Amino acid sequence: MRVLEERIREEGLILSETVLKVDSFLNHQVDTELALQIGQEFKTVFGHLPITKILTVEASGIQFAMAAGIALGVPFIYAKKKKAVTLSEGVYSAPVHSFTRQEDYLISISQKYLGPEDKVLIVDDFLATGAALVGLADIVKESGAQLLGVGCVIEKSFQEGRSLLEKRGIPVHALARISSMAPGEIHFIANEEQ
Ligand code: 5GP
Secondary structure (H helix, E strand, C coil): CCCHHHHHHHCCCCCCCCCCCHHHHCCCCHHHHHHHHHHHHHHHHHHCCCCCCCEEECCCHHHHHHHHHHHHCEEEEEECCCCCCCHHCCCEEEEECCCCCCEEEEEEHHHHHHCCCEEEEEEEEEECCCCCHHHHHHHHHHHHHEEEEEEEEECCCCHHHHHHHHCCCCCEEEEEEEEEEEEEEEECCCCCCC
16 A cells, blocks of 8 residues: 555654554654545455454454444444443453563453354554464454454564564555665555555
8 A cells, every 4th residue: 555655654763673653654754544444454455355343353443443433334333341240241351471561461342243143354553473463363263253364454474473463364554665774764565456
């Protein structure tokens, strides 16, 4: 997605060899117009599939799951990271190791909102180690729903996330695929539709 790659080049801050900060338009302040365009792009890629629910993890996937949900006309669910008192019974849970925070946490979704009748698209902001998305994929499996694909806004292709998901037979599409990055220099892998 060219407009996204341009913004990453213009505004992305490379914090280390593996961490990209995009807080000015994606992760902290959110460019709402761009977020909606991202949702439309997910529709272009996945719209032919019979998706009934979008799934993401709080907090940074929410705006893109919502944009995809609006574009596809389906609800989205975000997995919660803290065990809320309101989410005490009937939950699907999976452990996740956080790449950015270097800690383990549990993600949970109420069993009320996901079941064998659902066909799911997982959406997230970054595909890095894939830990968060594998956790979500485990939850989808536990629920008996069918996982149709994973859509990510930014993929860091030099990390193992994509291969981890593809090994499980999950189709993955990322809107911007970074092959390498260093201060002042970001390289992208071209997507077929560009
Ligand atoms: P994972 O390693 O599980 O694929 O990534 C989990 C989460 O860590 C992503 O959804 C994203 O929120 C965060 N993350 C991973 N890599 C980066 C990065 O380079 N920059 C930012 N801002 N967040 C990241």
